[in-house]
Amino acid sequence: MRIGILTIGNELMNGRTADTNSSFIAREINLQGWHIEIMMSVGDDFDKIKTHLHYLLTFTDAVICTGGLGPTADDITTAAVAKAFDLPLYTDEKVLAYLKEIFVRFNLHWTENNAKQALFPQSAEVIPNPVGTAAGFVLPVQEKLVFVIPGVPSETNRMLPEGVIPILRRYFPQLVQHTFKQTVKTFGLSEAAVDERLARVNFDALGVSVGFYPVFPENHLVLIARSDSQEQAQKNLQKALDEVTARLKDYTFSYGEQTLEEIIAAALTEKKLTLAVAESCTGGLIANRLTDVPGSSVYFERGLVTYSNDAKIQLLGVPAEIIHQHGAVSEETARLMAEGVRGNAKTALGLSSTGIAGPTGGTKEKPVGTVYVALADGAQTICRHYAYRWDRKRNKLVSSEAALFLLKNYLQGKV
Secondary structure, three states, X not given: OEEEEEEXXXXXXXXXXXXXXXXXXXXXHHHOOOEEEEEEEEOOOHHHHHHHHHHHHOOOOEEEEEOOOOOOOOOOHHHHHHHHOOOOEEEOHHHHHHHHHHHHHOOOOOOHHHHHHHEEEOOOEXXXXXXXXXXXXXXXXXXXXXXXXOOOHHHHHHHHHHHHHHHHHHHOHHHOOEEEXXXXXEOOOOHHHHHHHOOOOOHHHHOEEEEEEEEOOEEEEEXXXXXXXXXXXXXXXXXXXXXXHHHHHHHEEEEOOOOHHHHHHHHHHHHOOOEEEEEOOOOOHHHHHHOOOOXXXXXXXXXXXOOOHHHHHHHHOOOHHHHHHHOOXXXXXXXXHHHHHHHHHOOOEEEXXXXXXXOOOOOOOOOOOEEEEEEEOOOOEEEEEEEOOOOHHHHHHHHHHHHHHHHHHHHOOOO
């Protein structure tokens, strides 16, 4: 199936709003085994919407439009689509009643322009909006389909899989395949290095497509297997996963959508271990990421940002002579930071980071990007040294990732 995407809105054309809907729609459509033929954007203009729609329909089976379904004067998409195909508009009384009920429920003031969101082109099928007031619709046009859904990303993200894709499957059952996807998340290898390790895997022969998606500082792979047979698609995906695992095992931390922080949270909870963190170069980023997981208070006791030498000495008990002799950015200091925060907090584990985020502060011996992370458990202290080459923000982010990756490996018995 060939599908086009048309995002509508003046805010897209003047650069005030980034178009994230197209990339989301393309990913979801690709997972179905269908093909995005073209993506276009257009402003809130009747003639331009008509021209773009007719152009897209010349070589696609369906067009998915987003944006312009609000109650204000510049929200013209519904009227423009109706005009493009010489169709009258009608008021859907069920949608209108639903809208008014929402306003009553949330004690909102009703104005008549809100009724605009209950207007649809004749012969259109309404697509409910579970997270907003603007319903979408699908319009059959000469054995092709035109979908219109809101441009608010959170609404697009719900209505595409729950409304649009089921209708596409219903209209084009002959084009539906069994599709299975697996995401593989890695850290510690560049995108080029990942590609090199997988170069000898013939994914085409396995019936699997592979996509590389850098999500700094991680590299994600998405494997997609499609077949007319559900059993064959599953087998193909597993074979591909086995090949990937054999080559990237030491750098893989997730098979699926779990984040590094979520994996750590599950392991700490299961093992009933507590954690305290002492940070320097990461400036609290490690603690922030750990506490992004709901329920983190079960295992996370405290986080200290000991940025200055005095803070390391006073709050963590790092001897001044160690800092003077080896430097604040050193293996010796990183180890003592982890041990100090663990001892102060009386936790099972202590995790630390110290480094030079840049762009200044580096030396020939310790250039910008020099980082040490350490983990202490009372019986041993593990330390790792890294040399990064990024700007300040990315050096901080990759350093937090390195610390969390060390913690994850420890919890999984890999260090």
